[in-house]
Amino acid sequence: MALPVNATRGQHVWYWCLRLICAFGFLFLVGPIVVIVPISFSSGSFLSYPLPGLSLRWYETVVEPFPWMFALENSLIVAVATTLIATTLGTLAAYGLTRADFPGKPLIFGLLISPLAVPVVISALGLYFFFARVGLVQTHAGLVIAHVVLAVPFVVITVSATLKGFDWNLVRAAESLGAPPLAAFFQVTLPLIAPGVLAGAVFAFVTSLDEVIVALFVSGPAQITLPRQLFTGLRDQLDPSIVAIATILIVFSLALLAVVELLQWRSARHGSRRDT
Amino acid sequence: MTAAPDVLVRFRDVEKTYDGHVNVVDRLNLEIRRGEFLTLLGPSGSGKTTILLMLAGFEAVTAGDIALNDRSLANVPPFRRNMGIVFQNYALFPHRSVFQNVAFPLVQRRVARTVIREKVETALRMVDLAGLGDRRPHQLSGGQQQRVALARALVFEPEMVLMDEPLGALDRKLREQMQIEIKHLHDELGMTVAYVTHDQGEALTMSDRVAIMNDGLIQQVGTPHEVYEEPANAFVAGFVGENNGFEGVVESTEGAECAVRLASGDLVRARSATPRDRGEAAILSLRPERLSINPPEGMTANRFEARIVEVIYFGAHDRVRLAMAGRDDVIARVPAGAGGDTLLPGAPVTIGWSSEHCRVLAPA
Amino acid sequence: MTAPAGSSLEVKLRRAQRRRSFTSFLLVAPLLLFILVVFAGPILSLLYFSIDDPKLVEVMPRTAKIVTAWDGAELPGEDAYAAVVEEIRTGYANRTVAAAAMRLNYEISGFRSMVMRTGRKIRRITGPPYKDALIGLDERWGDITYWRAIKASAGPYTTRYLLAAVDLERRWDGSVAKAPPERTIYVEYLQRTFWISFWVLACCIVIGYPMAYLIATSGRRTSRILLALVLLPFWTSLLVRTAAWVVLLQNKGIVNDFLLLAGIVDEPLTLIFNRTGVYIAMVHILLPFLVLPLYAVMRNVPPGQLRAAASLGARPVAAFLSVYLPQTLPGLGAGCILVFILSLGFYITPALIGGASDQMLSYLIAEFATRTGNWGMASAIAILLLLSVAALYPVYRGLVRGGTGFRFG
Ligand SMILES: Nc1ncnc2c1ncn2[C@@H]1O[C@H](COP(=O)(O)OP(=O)(O)OP(=O)(O)O)[C@@H](O)[C@H]1O
Numbered sequence A: 001m002a003l004p005v006n007a008t009r010g011q012h013v014w015y016w017c018l019r020l021i022c023a024f025g026f027l028f029l030v031g032p033i034v035v036i037v038p039i040s041f042s043s044g045s046f047l048s049y050p051l052p053g054l055s056l057r058w059y060e061t062v063v064e065p066f067p068w069m070f071a072l073e074n075s076l077i078v079a080v081a082t083t084l085i086a087t088t089l090g091t092l093a094a095y096g097l098t099r100a101d102f103p104g105k106p107l108i109f110g111l112l113i114s115p116l117a118v119p120v121v122i123s124a125l126g127l128y129f130f131f132a133r134v135g136l137v138q139t140h141a142g143l144v145i146a147h148v149v150l151a152v153p154f155v156v157i158t159v160s161a162t163l164k165g166f167d168w169n170l171v172r173a174a175e176s177l178g179a180p181p182l183a184a185f186f187q188v189t190l191p192l193i194a195p196g197v198l199a200g201a202v203f204a205f206v207t208s209l210d211e212v213i214v215a216l217f218v219s220g221p222a223q224i225t226l227p228r229q230l231f232t233g234l235r236d237q238l239d240p241s242i243v244a245i246a247t248i249l250i251v252f253s254l255a256l257l258a259v260v261e262l263l264q265w266r267s268a269r270h271g272s273r274r275d276t
Numbered sequence B: 001m002t003a004a005p006d007v008l009v010r011f012r013d014v015e016k017t018y019d020g021h022v023n024v025v026d027r028l029n030l031e032i033r034r035g036e037f038l039t040l041l042g043p044s045g046s047g048k049t050t051i052l053l054m055l056a057g058f059e060a061v062t063a064g065d066i067a068l069n070d071r072s073l074a075n076v077p078p079f080r081r082n083m084g085i086v087f088q089n090y091a092l093f094p095h096r097s098v099f100q101n102v103a104f105p106l107v108q109r110r111v112a113r114t115v116i117r118e119k120v121e122t123a124l125r126m127v128d129l130a131g132l133g134d135r136r137p138h139q140l141s142g143g144q145q146q147r148v149a150l151a152r153a154l155v156f157e158p159e160m161v162l163m164d165e166p167l168g169a170l171d172r173k174l175r176e177q178m179q180i181e182i183k184h185l186h187d188e189l190g191m192t193v194a195y196v197t198h199d200q201g202e203a204l205t206m207s208d209r210v211a212i213m214n215d216g217l218i219q220q221v222g223t224p225h226e227v228y229e230e231p232a233n234a235f236v237a238g239f240v241g242e243n244n245g246f247e248g249v250v251e252s253t254e255g256a257e258c259a260v261r262l263a264s265g266d267l268v269r270a271r272s273a274t275p276r277d278r279g280e281a282a283i284l285s286l287r288p289e290r291l292s293i294n295p296p297e298g299m300t301a302n303r304f305e306a307r308i309v310e311v312i313y314f315g316a317h318d319r320v321r322l323a324m325a326g327r328d329d330v331i332a333r334v335p336a337g338a339g340g341d342t343l344l345p346g347a348p349v350t351i352g353w354s355s356e357h358c359r360v361l362a363p364a
Numbered sequence C: 001m002t003a004p005a006g007s008s009l010e011v012k013l014r015r016a017q018r019r020r021s022f023t024s025f026l027l028v029a030p031l032l033l034f035i036l037v038v039f040a041g042p043i044l045s046l047l048y049f050s051i052d053d054p055k056l057v058e059v060m061p062r063t064a065k066i067v068t069a070w071d072g073a074e075l076p077g078e079d080a081y082a083a084v085v086e087e088i089r090t091g092y093a094n095r096t097v098a099a100a101a102m103r104l105n106y107e108i109s110g111f112r113s114m115v116m117r118t119g120r121k122i123r124r125i126t127g128p129p130y131k132d133a134l135i136g137l138d139e140r141w142g143d144i145t146y147w148r149a150i151k152a153s154a155g156p157y158t159t160r161y162l163l164a165a166v167d168l169e170r171r172w173d174g175s176v177a178k179a180p181p182e183r184t185i186y187v188e189y190l191q192r193t194f195w196i197s198f199w200v201l202a203c204c205i206v207i208g209y210p211m212a213y214l215i216a217t218s219g220r221r222t223s224r225i226l227l228a229l230v231l232l233p234f235w236t237s238l239l240v241r242t243a244a245w246v247v248l249l250q251n252k253g254i255v256n257d258f259l260l261l262a263g264i265v266d267e268p269l270t271l272i273f274n275r276t277g278v279y280i281a282m283v284h285i286l287l288p289f290l291v292l293p294l295y296a297v298m299r300n301v302p303p304g305q306l307r308a309a310a311s312l313g314a315r316p317v318a319a320f321l322s323v324y325l326p327q328t329l330p331g332l333g334a335g336c337i338l339v340f341i342l343s344l345g346f347y348i349t350p351a352l353i354g355g356a357s358d359q360m361l362s363y364l365i366a367e368f369a370t371r372t373g374n375w376g377m378a379s380a381i382a383i384l385l386l387l388s389v390a391a392l393y394p395v396y397r398g399l400v401r402g403g404t405g406f407r408f409g
């Protein structure tokens, strides 16, 4: 966005208006996330500036076993299980979908990613009714199954996208050199699509870790997850320990952002060398 | 039915269709002999790659059968066929080092680690890549990648090696160098090679035999000399090497020789390669190097008046474009300087050729 | 190339292809089965639950049968009263009557306690005539509207939930009419849901379009940094972002502190637990969903085009409208629909930042499902929401096919 040298007055006004909007937009996006971080180090219990002093007391609350560490543990158990299942099922499906044509392929693809298109409340409602009938309400297994439903489309999409640029001659080469199909998959295909699989896994992990609506519907007191505890905390007793947890999660998402950028950069590099 | 002992692969009435309507390979009957270098030569889309893929087991044959050592390959999966393949884009595994790439087939065969090391190193030395084992494929030049692919296809001493335009991505000089190297490897190792190319020069210099394909059909199988000097039909004559083709009608035949009347009224004496009867349409095929300009009196059975249209300098030879018999695209090739300075555009000349070198073929 | 000899070739070809297709399909099958059973099935079952009405007929089958046959014009006969007495008696004894009473209460509030009270006193009725005895216990048993409510609840299927979701109800004579005012809240929720989504989208466009343009036209380094600024909130937990706004927007929060300090206002503004807060937080959460697809499209518009248009004599505004905007429309369209669809389903943010009058359809679904246990109503509203989204989805597909190359996520 550059102003031409011979800009008219009107252009100047427009230019600065747009710059102002952009500045506001970026501030608006990042400001709130940044501004709350220092509050987590406050020694007082008010959620406003100026801070009465600095301390780590709210982080000490956070590492108490109850409620936060309990919720964190639940969240991690569920997220790890979700990631493993969703990544396995999603990668297999994406591989099968790109490997050969069969009738109804577009329809199947659409069906597999449909949980993305349906508002989460509706998915949660359907899952809740279903779980109520099969006895999965208020179980860890139920929560994991529900999260796999929500997370698996991301795996299918990222792995399919990676496979689109995949050189199937490599599989042929591997087989011609004596590798049975399964060996060819694990020794050649999987290592090469690993960035896509990993990106899908990260998406799945984040989806589960951040999910609250389904958790509100199908989980019980024994399955309280971090987002659910945050939800309750925000509604009932608002204190800086929530901000401390939020800060930890912000740092975590920064790290994930870095990981995903790295993965995309790496797969882009691989892709560009494919046809040499 | 027993095959002659030297036949390694036999295609019997093989057909292939991808869409159920068009046969991209049709009525293929071909034998590949043990130890020979057989090239499939043909224009783009003629079905060469398809034949290799069927042989390697990546495409099912729609009809007919392929036998290796007289045993049908129908139910043998690719990974048990024991054929080394060199792909056009090499298909090196980008996530593995050169060493690991070459070791791959041996690892699959559970060869002992010390043996692997030894064999891989021998193979890399063989293709002049000793010491580059730790590189990744993308750290190599195109020619080096090509050699890795070659080493990988040879290291496990496969029953035969399939190469699909392996030199297509290289520049001309490198390509010629690699042609020689591959030929040497073939001579040294005595392996059987099925080689695909659409470059006729490559096919002629490298092969023991050449199979010429067009539209899914084999047009002719023979030694390079045979397909060049004795093309079986007009397509082969036109596709392999440069060729002057004249259309005409057979006027008379006497033994191996016949006379053909061109549309311009000129009468040409030629050798009948395919039997044609009187009154039948025919194509005359004449290689440019067989056409002499101002030949000594009595040397050639055919003599015509012509005019030089253009002389193009080609280094070792000149290419002379001539006008005769109502057309202006007749090509002659003469050694550089052979004509002195008489070869000037517009100059009238006499041209001639012996009936021996002019072949009568059926129209395509 | 020639045609294959016979159709047997085609058969063989099919068989070979089918084998490969089949092994590929086997890889897809586990996930497909999983999604069908755990997701597609349950979503479809919402349709069933929205018309399923088993409560009364389970507990009081005889009554249900009699009132179904009854025309509803005048009070039913003695057999209906006899059935009610007997079935309330047994239902009260084995504690099943409460479910039926609950169902009746959907029709007329107060019916539940009326049934339960009748159950408590049912011992006093020892023999016929039941009609007089029952009216003696509670005179409302002589009121025909209560009998019509029983008829409406007699099941086993009903359209009442679906009709109620659009503020309609079925009268005792079978006609469909507008529901009484105390129950006409659902259309208002629907309108509000669309209204909030619309304004959130409008704000996103106004802020997001220039932002995407800036990112797309900046140098490599700057654009990477700016993009990271959009991606950071995109990756941050929705609850963390909502929490941030709760902290910021309080009466004594940072935003008000700033406004007071800058002298823009004299006393703190109410920014939370009202519509303003909901708009602010939702725009914050959805803005990246507009910026990212827009950016993906703008990046592919050749930068020389505006200059070329200018060199051909176009004024800046004309050049923008005729050259730049049309090329970014697919991305803008995709982003808009994405933001709109996502905001239609919002639940957490309005629940935490909005007041009672800022809740959207999702809130109703959650309330009915988890708090009042009214599966029928929850399903009916879910179908309403799903239809709203489904109506927009083909548009989104069309726009994305139109070549943005952006994929969700
Ligand atoms: N997987 C496929 N599906 C459908 N048709 C195919 C497929 N592969 C090849 N064909 C068709 O089969 C015919 C022969 O293709 P093939 O690849 O064997 O040709 P080729 O001789 O190797 O050509 P080139 O020299 O260009 O590599 C072509 O018409 C091609 O379009």
Ligand SMILES: [Mg+2]
Pocket: B048, B049, B050, B164
């Ligand atoms: Mg080919």
